[in-house]
Amino acid sequence: MTGTSAKPAVTPLLEELLARIAADVPGALGAAVSVHPRGGPWSTAATYGPDTAFVPAQLNGFDGPVPAAGRTGAPTVTADVFADDRWPALTLSGLREQHPGFAADWPRVRGVAALPVTWDSEGRLVLSVTLARPATEETVNVLRRYERLAAMALVVAEAARPDRTEQMLDLVQSRAALEEAKGIVIALRRCDPDEAWSTLRRASQECNVKVRELAVALVELLAGAPAPQPDGDRTITPRPAARRAAEQLLRALEGR
Structure with missing residues (x-):
């Protein structure tokens, strides 16, 4: 590169x-x-x-x-x-x-x-x-x-760049979901942010799902309600595979 x-x-x-x-x-x-x-x-x-x-x-x-x-x-x-x-x-x-x-x-x-x-x-x-x-x-x-x-x-x-506004809004939304999911991993595993990110990334790769979808699915699974998100095309909607991955990850984090 x-x-x-x-x-x-x-x-x-x-x-x-x-x-x-x-x-x-x-x-x-x-x-x-x-x-x-x-x-x-x-x-x-x-x-x-x-x-x-x-x-x-x-x-x-x-x-x-x-x-x-x-x-x-x-x-x-x-x-x-x-x-x-x-x-x-x-x-x-x-x-x-x-x-x-x-x-x-x-x-x-x-x-x-x-x-x-x-x-x-x-x-x-x-x-x-x-x-x-x-x-x-x-x-x-x-x-x-x-x-x-x-x-x-x-x-x-x-x-500030007109051609990047939509992309950056997507980036901000993804970042917010990841920070919430990392917080969950940190609390349950008692680890640092780098290890929490590695845990999310590894789970997404093993289950072949996008890490941002896994993050939203994990937050929604723990909260028992949809994660707060903007309406429209920028909403991150986890697919069934991401929700299954979130369930597996939560079980592993809780030692079940």
Whole structure:
């Protein structure tokens, strides 16, 4: 899969959020939000500082922690990105050659942390930060404090595009159903949000149903009533297979 640096609609809200993240992470040089749709091209939604060039470079051939997080769905951390053998093509000399406008910044870059935020089965966004010092798990913990804000800011930015309004409304509705279902899994399994998402995703794959349908079916099964949803074409209506999958999942979660 190849990436692109073409941006969706970028609002001051996204850019201000990235500036806040950079200010909150000790040693931060830049930050970015990138979009990783399943089966589609990667793109940057907003960038700050040298990440204006650094993240698109990773998405367009150099590889690196940002696309790795997008591919795997797991947080990716490196203490020294140019010495990390996971991405041999991502070199200081290569960046200097292809992005000379940031030549003064590249020698300062060391650590990178990238946190994937899953919307639904259709893709992810990745919130990332570049540092002048090693990145650690604590860096990821700081990013986690902003993941929901980043997701919602991206929705606002995309909704400003007339050609994307309907798609983003669908995305918001899917996200709401998934958050409710994840809350159910967290409560019953006493697990963290990442494990809850993995549980939902695994159940949807094993039963061959869409994860958003499974999420709505699970919420409705536990509530004993239809989940609150908008009328019209955006209503998520679980098929019988999704309702059976929700019943199986609930039994497993309750240990029956």
